[in-house]
Amino acid sequence: MDLVESWGYPFPRADGAAVRRGLQGPEYMKLMRKVARRAGVEILDHSPALELLVDRDGAVAGARGVQRQEDRPWTVRAGAVVIATGGCAFLSKALGCNNNTGDGYLFAAEAGGELSGMEFSSQFAVSTAFGSVTKTAHYSWAVFTNEAGDDLNAVKDGHYSASTIGRALLNGPVYAQLSKARERPEVQAFLRYAQPNFFLPLDRSGINPFTQRFPVTLTLEGTVRGTGGIRITDRTCASTVPGLFAAGDAATRELICGGFTGGGSHNAAWAMSSGSWAGEGAAEHALALGASAVTRDVSGAGFAGLHDKRASASVSDPDADAVIAGVQNEMLPLDKNLFRTERGLRASLTELDALWASLRGGPADANARDQQRSREAAALVATARWAYTSALERRETRGMHRRTDFPELDPQQRHYQITGGLDRVWLRTAAHAQPVETRPLAIAQ
């Protein structure tokens, strides 16, 4: 925070001192771009990566992708790569999540990397039934009702219960109204001031949320606010692949949050912290390689959804839009993902495996957008398979992972679940970091 303040972040001030209790996303990003540019970094916007480059020993040595507004390729040779592609919300249109398509998970797995905690991928957030805004803090003022107007008693201690709302949604429409602030104009004004975008879909639909109820749904945020991601092995956020590091929502957040985050603050703090550590680790790794870092023989590590020049002409291009619709059909429904069962997960995995098998190549002579789309489709299928394979093996309810056939938390299942693999998805367990200590705390008298 000292560093961020020294760079000029406009913290609010009280009695002449900076109040450093929070950061505001757009201001922070603006500052980081400025600082990076000042350091000589070239930023390529609108330039999605398509695959990692690896050297003959399997170490990560760069990446390549496309610049979609110029429709041309890019290649970067590097001593190390930090994956910071975010989580995966399965193109649900949860607010600002549609670039989070799990691409980084796929890149890591193709290079031999591992994922951890992918069962913690079922975060759903309340939004209006028609809109995209998944900001949820203001719902602490809400009363949720069903079609008949019965109070669902979904809000307790300032938090709503996604499972209560989810069960009601399986039986019909659910409505919210910020009734608890109805007689408090000063609260209403402050809520508007604090989070203007919460009110956009409501204002633009002519709804006064304090006096009228409005239809809501649960929108999948997946691993963006889930906690699963690329497994990291040490304090530099190194993955299991030499030269590959992970930061932010792309990395597992089980180490700080276990199976549930509940809000943006943990994820934002983790993004900044892990980014700093991963950047330092990657820089040290690259420096140790010396000049060979950028002269190594390299090849692309990707396959699914990428055009393969060696493939026979009989291999037809996968239909990316159809694949994406197929994945969404397994991941977005509440009765498949919020409420998980062995039977449902097995049925979904059968569908997802078939989708994966259809991704034998990518579009030939495709423009940048279609190449990106094809790889996103592959990443979504891969992420879904890791998520549901992990969900199947965790036979309990823990954090956001809800198994209706195993509704209780099982103290014997504190272990981590590590997964990976492409054509064949594998899973193993790893002991949790510390043994459970049940001895009573010694309290000083």
Place this chain on the structure above:
Amino acid sequence: MIELVSTSRCIECNICVKVCPTNVFDAHPDAAPSIARQSDCQTCYLCEAYCPADALYVAADAHRHVDVSEGQLVTDGVLGSYRRSLGWSPGGDPAALHETANVLRGLAGPGTIG
């Protein structure tokens, strides 16, 4: 989704083309950007927030196209309303630069985050 690029207001700065995270717009020489890939719009409202000419309108509906009338939006004072509420319009005082999270928690009771 994005439903309007007002050609009468647009100053052809192409900021929306640059800031749109999902590359919905196409730039054109000596003309306003076009909505080239509407179905890719994730309804994040960023383009509206950044438009210096209040020339854009993102409708609330994230999953289907709706017809809008520029004249009606102007009459209702909706164009530029998100920028104004953010304090990003000229002379604005962005709420983001003031302490709000803890006030929010205090108002809503203990344990509320998000």
